Amino acid sequence: MGDYHHGPAKGLSRWLFTTNHKDIGTMYLWFSFAMFILGGSFAMVIRAELFEPGMQLVDPAFFNQMTTLHGLVMVFGAIMPSFVGLANWLIPMMIGAPDMALPRMNNWSFWILPPTFLVLASTLFMEGGAPAFGWTFYAPLSTTYAPPSVTFFIFSIHVLGLSSIMGSINIIATVMNMRAPGMTYMKMPLFVWTWLITAFLLVAVMPVLAGAVTMMLMDIHFGTSFFSAAGGGDPVLFQHVFWFFGHPEVYIIILPAFGVISQVIPAFSRKPLFGYASMVYATASIAFLSFIVWAHHMFTVGMPVAGELFFMYATMLIAVPTGVKVFNWVTTMWRGALTFETPMLFAIGFLILFTIGGFTGLMLAIAPADFQYHDSYFVVAHFHYVMVAGAVFSMSAGIYFWLPKWCGRMYNEAMGKTHFWISFIGFNLAFFPQHFVGLAGMPRRIPDYALQFADFNMMSSIGAFIYGASQILFLYNVIATIVAGKPVSDEKVWDGAEGLEWTLPTPAPYHTFETPPLVK
Amino acid sequence: MTSQTSTAYEKYHVPPKSRLAICATTGLMLSVYGAASIMNDMTFGDPGVSTNSWSIFLCGLFFFLATLFAWFRTAIRENLAGLNSAQLKHSYVLGMFWFIFSEVMFFLAFFGALFYVRNLVGPWLAGEGEGGRMNGLLWQGFEFSWPMMQTPQEAVGGAAAQPLANNGTFAGPQTSLSFAQAHAWWAWLPLWNTVVLLSSSFTCHLAHMGILDGDRRKFNLWLAVTVLLGMLFLCLQAFEYHEAYTHFGLTLNSGIYGSTFFMLTGFHGFHVFMGMTMLLIQLLRSVLGGQFTASDHFGFEASSWYWHFVDVVWVFLFLFVYIL
Ligand code: HEM
Ligand SMILES: [Cu+2]
Numbered sequence: 142m143g144d145y146h147h148g149p150a151k152g153l154s155r156w157l158f159t160t161n162h163k164d165i166g167t168m169y170l171w172f173s174f175a176m177f178i179l180g181g182s183f184a185m186v187i188r189a190e191l192f193e194p195g196m197q198l199v200d201p202a203f204f205n206q207m208t209t210l211h212g213l214v215m216v217f218g219a220i221m222p223s224f225v226g227l228a229n230w231l232i233p234m235m236i237g238a239p240d241m242a243l244p245r246m247n248n249w250s251f252w253i254l255p256p257t258f259l260v261l262a263s264t265l266f267m268e269g270g271a272p273a274f275g276w277t278f279y280a281p282l283s284t285t286y287a288p289p290s291v292t293f294f295i296f297s298i299h300v301l302g303l304s305s306i307m308g309s310i311n312i313i314a315t316v317m318n319m320r321a322p323g324m325t326y327m328k329m330p331l332f333v334w335t336w337l338i339t340a341f342l343l344v345a346v347m348p349v350l351a352g353a354v355t356m357m358l359m360d361i362h363f364g365t366s367f368f369s370a371a372g373g374g375d376p377v378l379f380q381h382v383f384w385f386f387g388h389p390e391v392y393i394i395i396l397p398a399f400g401v402i403s404q405v406i407p408a409f410s411r412k413p414l415f416g417y418a419s420m421v422y423a424t425a426s427i428a429f430l431s432f433i434v435w436a437h438h439m440f441t442v443g444m445p446v447a448g449e450l451f452f453m454y455a456t457m458l459i460a461v462p463t464g465v466k467v468f469n470w471v472t473t474m475w476r477g478a479l480t481f482e483t484p485m486l487f488a489i490g491f492l493i494l495f496t497i498g499g500f501t502g503l504m505l506a507i508a509p510a511d512f513q514y515h516d517s518y519f520v521v522a523h524f525h526y527v528m529v530a531g532a533v534f535s536m537s538a539g540i541y542f543w544l545p546k547w548c549g550r551m552y553n554e555a556m557g558k559t560h561f562w563i564s565f566i567g568f569n570l571a572f573f574p575q576h577f578v579g580l581a582g583m584p585r586r587i588p589d590y591a592l593q594f595a596d597f598n599m600m601s602s603i604g605a606f607i608y609g610a611s612q613i614l615f616l617y618n619v620i621a622t623i624v625a626g627k628p629v630s631d632e633k634v635w636d637g638a639e640g641l642e643w644t645l646p647t648p649a650p651y652h653t654f655e656t657p658p659l660v661k
Numbered sequence: 662m663t664s665q666t667s668t669a670y671e672k673y674h675v676p677p678k679s680r681l682a683i684c685a686t687t688g689l690m691l692s693v694y695g696a697a698s699i700m701n702d703m704t705f706g707d708p709g710v711s712t713n714s715w716s717i718f719l720c721g722l723f724f725f726l727a728t729l730f731a732w733f734r735t736a737i738r739e740n741l742a743g744l745n746s747a748q749l750k751h752s753y754v755l756g757m758f759w760f761i762f763s764e765v766m767f768f769l770a771f772f773g774a775l776f777y778v779r780n781l782v783g784p785w786l787a788g789e790g791e792g793g794r795m796n797g798l799l800w801q802g803f804e805f806s807w808p809m810m811q812t813p814q815e816a817v818g819g820a821a822a823q824p825l826a827n828n829g830t831f832a833g834p835q836t837s838l839s840f841a842q843a844h845a846w847w848a849w850l851p852l853w854n855t856v857v858l859l860s861s862s863f864t865c866h867l868a869h870m871g872i873l874d875g876d877r878r879k880f881n882l883w884l885a886v887t888v889l890l891g892m893l894f895l896c897l898q899a900f901e902y903h904e905a906y907t908h909f910g911l912t913l914n915s916g917i918y919g920s921t922f923f924m925l926t927g928f929h930g931f932h933v934f935m936g937m938t939m940l941l942i943q944l945l946r947s948v949l950g951g952q953f954t955a956s957d958h959f960g961f962e963a964s965s966w967y968w969h970f971v972d973v974v975w976v977f978l979f980l981f982v983y984i985l
Binding site: 150155157158159160161238239240242243246248249251253257260281285289292293296299300303306309311313315318319346347348351352355356358359362363364365366367369370372373374375377378385443445446652656 | 751923
């Protein structure tokens with residue numbers, strides 16, 4: 142078959158027509174970074190408006206479009222695709238496979254994304270403006286009161302779901318079917334495990350999200366009454382269906398991050414991961430529990446007391462396997478020969494900040510307390526601790542960790558560390574004060590606020606600008622590395638790194654493991 | 662930790678670069694963009710202005726279907742050329758299995774909505790239990806029964822009398838399609854639909870037995886019967902929809918009963934159509950191309966799994982939409 146044995150094709154056709162998992166991984170990663178910048182610029186608009194009390198820059202309708210698009214672009218465009226990019230690059234190399242199981246479909250999963258986000262971004266210029274109902278698009282805001290662009294939003298979600306489902310089926314098939322001889326399930330690196338479970342979650346809940354937006358579509362255009370009490374339906378039904386997707390979705394975001402951290406910490410502690418098996422079981426239990434806790438997002442909606450109690454206790458249970466993980470990471474470092482290169486710094490930053498996010502999650506899980514916290518900035522602080530300091534920090538750790546392996550060049554360590562410290566300070570400055578304003582009663586998703594929140598909001602905005610700016614440094618560092626970084630040729634770029642990917646030449650050749658290795 | 666294997670290894674065929682994904686994306690994006698535009702024209706548009714939404718949609722759809730055709734043809738040719746190792750074939754098996762699993766979850770969302778409405782929302786709207794306050798405030802006089810023949814809106818005297826934001830007119834049906842309202846069991850269409858679909862699963866299995874025995878005549882015959890039964894089901898379903906709209910007053914607008922009824926049976930019907938098309942293509946491959954052998958007939962097998970899945974969904978529909 143023609144060009145199979147040669148290297149990559151030349152020019153644009155390499156990227157458009159590729160079936161190579163590394164090319165596809167690279168495209169996913171660059172695309173997600175572009176979305177990170179786009180979603181980040183929406184966030185900058187939000188923080189600029191909130192810099193001072195009063196209406197400064199944008200009108201409230203546009204502000205709502207910004208919060209909505211910021212959330213959607215970050216969740217579906219930045220975080221999820223970035224981890225799919227890592228999965229593409231790494232899973233075949235980690236399990237000793239020649240490529241992903243279904244390479245053409247893999248390319249399709251990726252190429253659906255750019256035009257879809259183009260459509261989503263173009264809603265900003267449509268009559269009535271972009272969707273302005275929040276990333277959780279509750280009915281009837283998103284049905285009866287939605288701008289016409291909602292139809293394009295709905296179809297975008299359908300198509301994104303298709304892409305995620307195909308991507309996940311591919312990952313499941315790869316992990317189940319393509320492991321090298323001897324690579325038993327319980328020998329797989331934790332990153333592969335977490336992705337296998339994540340892919341299962343995706344296949345299970347993306348169709349439910351498709352169902353939710355389909356009901357919206359029918360209510361808007363064809364006169365059904367799923368979310369309308371006048372016809373015997375219920376707007377709260379929307380919330381149930383959405384969060385049945387939405388809660389597993391947050392674990393879809395964090396589980397691959399757990400996987401990355403579980404690779405990075407042992408490498409820089411020069412010790413095997415503590416409690417490998419318990420990590421696997423903890424991941425699986427988190428995935429299972431994530432299906433039965435969704436209504437903790439709906440404590441204030443008027444559920445029967447039995448429901449409140451059930452969802453409260455079930456949610457608190459998740460802290461147990463999550464605690465097991467944190468314990469294992471810390472114990473892995475215990476008495477290790479630690480060094481603090483950039484990936485390790487980000488991993489430790491993750492560990493501390495994610496734990497804070499987990500604790501605020503526990504506070505929110507207490508139903509009676511949540512009546513106070515719900516829809517306040519406390520919730521915003523909570524989920525940015527888990528999604529930014531959780532998912533995005535671990536992504537940064539992963540990029541610094543594997544980039545030298547991918548391109549055979551070392552990044553600038555001093556610049557990497559600077560990136561970490563600026564991110565760390567900027568992030569905490571941006572989001573820690575939000576706990577306080579939230580507890581004091583500042584609601585989320587508003588363009589103006591009471592005077593007593595002014596100082597904390599100004600700090601928040603400054604922190605957000607700092608965090609945003611530090612990503613430019615990151616971008617510069619990555620490009621400089623690829624173009625002119627110091628060459629490395631050791632197979633093990635990091636002396637403590639373990640796993641099949643580190644047995645390959647550096648930089649990783651275009652095709653790897655065409656004959657499978659034997660894993661003992 | 663590792664060494665290269667010396668044992669003979671059947672190569673996993675990684676296909677060369679391919680245009681299929683880009684073409685599929687183009688077709689898909691055009692068709693969804695067109696579909697969204699058509700709906701917006703319908704709901705928000707100015708009826709006097711003509712748009713090109715339908716052309717975009719149809720071009721996109723055509724392009725998409727043509728790409729899918731090319732895609733499957735490529736996959737089939739690779740298999741006939743002997744490129745597919747046993748391991749690669751297993752990837753297809755896994756792919757199909759998890760695809761069906763995702764479809765199960767899609768239906769689960771709609772069944773979930775049905776159960777939620779029937780067991781919680783309905784009684785609450787009628788004033789029962791913890792959600793019951795709404796009744797006194799908003800929907801006085803509404804009584805709940807399933808199928809819901811009178812919507813809360815009708816109970817308070819129609820859309821104009823509705824106390825809060827009005828978002829449409831929802832009038833319940835005159836007659837429902839459930840078993841309780843059938844004149845006689847033999848005149849009740851869903852029963853015959855069930856008979857047709859269940860027997861088609863059985864004939865599909867006979868076709869499978871046929872190909873496993875290497876008996877192509879038997880395979881073709883039973884597969885053709887399966888496809889015909891599928892068509893018959895779709896005709897009966899179309900007839901039922903026609904009846905519902907013209908005689909029973911049961912439409913998409915007739916409140917939550919109509920909504921759940923048409924969405925559940927409609928998506929199921931669409932899946933029957935897809936499954937039938939898949940089986941028809943397998944039939945043509947066998948009759949015209951002489952493809953499939955006793956040991957290699959995954960195209961058929963995958964379609965048959967899909968068919969059995971569609972059948973199982975129907976059993977649940979029959980129970981929860983029509984009987985109970
Ligand atoms: C110990 C673990 C966790 C617990 C107990 C927990 C609990 C909660 C609760 C109860 C809420 C609802 C708050 C409210 O709206 O009043 C919430 C919101 C949220 N959580 Fe968590 N959480 C946990 C971990 C995570 C993780 C790991 C992520 C994502 C990576 C996450 C993402 C979110 C998001 C995005 C929201 C807000 C959704 C919205 O309304 O926009 N959480 N969490
Ligand atoms: Cu949650």
